[in-house]
Amino acid sequence: MYSCTVPRRRRMMSGRVLFGAVLFGMLSFGITPLCCKAEDLSFADAAAEYMNISEIEESLSEMTGTEDFSFWDTVKAFLTGEIPFTVDGLSETAVSLFLGELKSQKKLAVQILLVAFASAVFSNFVRVFDSHQISDISFFMMYLMLSALLMNSFSNLAKMVSDTCSSMNTFMKVLLPSYIITIIASAGTVTALGFYEVTVLAVGLLQSVILKVVIPAIYIYMLVLLLSQLSEGDSFSRLAALLETLISWGVRSVVGIVAGLQTVRCLTAPAVDSLKNSSISRVASMIPGIGSVLDAAAETVIGSAVVLKNAVGMAGIFAVCLICLTPFVKLLSCILLFRAVCAAIAPVCEKRMVEGIESISRGSVLLLRVMAAVLVIFVILLAMIIASIKGG
Numbered sequence: 092m093y094s095c096t097v098p099r100r101r102r103m104m105s106g107r108v109l110f111g112a113v114l115f116g117m118l119s120f121g122i123t124p125l126c127c128k129a130e131d132l133s134f135a136d137a138a139a140e141y142m143n144i145s146e147i148e149e150s151l152s153e154m155t156g157t158e159d160f161s162f163w164d165t166v167k168a169f170l171t172g173e174i175p176f177t178v179d180g181l182s183e184t185a186v187s188l189f190l191g192e193l194k195s196q197k198k199l200a201v202q203i204l205l206v207a208f209a210s211a212v213f214s215n216f217v218r219v220f221d222s223h224q225i226s227d228i229s230f231f232m233m234y235l236m237l238s239a240l241l242m243n244s245f246s247n248l249a250k251m252v253s254d255t256c257s258s259m260n261t262f263m264k265v266l267l268p269s270y271i272i273t274i275i276a277s278a279g280t281v282t283a284l285g286f287y288e289v290t291v292l293a294v295g296l297l298q299s300v301i302l303k304v305v306i307p308a309i310y311i312y313m314l315v316l317l318l319s320q321l322s323e324g325d326s327f328s329r330l331a332a333l334l335e336t337l338i339s340w341g342v343r344s345v346v347g348i349v350a351g352l353q354t355v356r357c358l359t360a361p362a363v364d365s366l367k368n369s370s371i372s373r374v375a376s377m378i379p380g381i382g383s384v385l386d387a388a389a390e391t392v393i394g395s396a397v398v399l400k401n402a403v404g405m406a407g408i409f410a411v412c413l414i415c416l417t418p419f420v421k422l423l424s425c426i427l428l429f430r431a432v433c434a435a436i437a438p439v440c441e442k443r444m445v446e447g448i449e450s451i452s453r454g455s456v457l458l459l460r461v462m463a464a465v466l467v468i469f470v471i472l473l474a475m476i477i478a479s480i481k482g483g
Contacts, residue, residue, distance in 0.1 A: 148163065151414075165409055289356055292349065296349065419462060426459070
């Protein structure tokens with residue numbers, strides 16, 4: 092649980108705050124500030140060692156399964172005004188992932204088609220002899236076989252979504268201490284504490300609501316959809332609609348709580364820190380002889396810290412999107428594939444068989460909503476901090 096790691100994170104944060112204060116003092120007395128040029132990123136390189144970027148890089152390589160993405164190279168690209176990716180590169184990656192997932196799901200699609208067509212042929216053949224009981228038994232056997240295939244595939248999809256949500260929680264835990272230092276240097280302790288509290292709350296909500304309540308509820312929703320097709324009556328459709336509504340409300344509530352708290356924090360905390368910083372700056376500027384020098388140095392340092400904070404935040408947003416890219420593409424490909432299968436068998440198979448196959452597509456849509464909600468939560472956390480803190 093994340094709560095067990097909070098004391099250790101606070102100790103790490105306190106030590107880094109002390110180092111940040113020393114670094115701020117050194118910069119105020121003439122050390123070269125952050126310069127947004129490709130050939131002069133010495134301050135940024137020093138900050139990388141201090142911010143423990145290696146831990147972030149290692150966690151990202153484990154979560155994404157690739158070492159092609161470098162978090163710090165992305166930060167330096169944003170610092171120099173470059174875009175660390177191209178639309179063509181992203182589209183090629185998405186298309187390759189999409190086609191690869193379709194190929195991996197091809198075997199399952201063929202199995203579902205064979206079971207569905209075999210059920211249609213056998214049911215129609217038995218009905219020739221006017222034996223409805225045998226026809227019903229054959230349908231139940233084929234449908235149970237199909238349900239086993241669908242539940243196995245859906246379990247893999249749900250596990251992928253759960254692992255991705257856990258990976259995003261882990262990434263935010265790793266990024267949080269380092270990113271808070273840039274917020275303290277660019278805004279102040281009130282803003283940093285507010286961001287820390289909202290992020291801890293977001294991670295806790297994801298662990299307690301999304302992973303422990305919403306995803307198991309989607310499992311139950313999937314089972315209810317499959318069970319509702321065993322009888323010709325419409326016995327469980329209302330229950331399925333109720334579960335879908337509750338799941339949607341739960342996901343939206345988590346997003347709304349995090350977004351609302353972050354909005355309140357970003358409207359109040361930066362203003363408080365700005366008032367404190369401006370007061371200190373005015374007092375320092377009144378010192379005879381060196382007041383103007385201190386004021387100019389403080390503005391330079393704060394401006395440099397804001398640039399670094401924005402670059403790290405944008406790199407964090409890009410990393411979160413990269414973590415979600417593969418699950419998003421897999422879910423979209425599964426939704427498209429199973430709906431195509433339903434369209435292919437609809438003219439020849441029973442309606443209940445078609446509805447049973449379509450249930451995995453409906454369950455995958457809910458999983459996709461969960462993934463989108465988790466992505467939106469972390470993007471909001473980082474983007475609002477980036478937008479609310481301006482340079483001095």
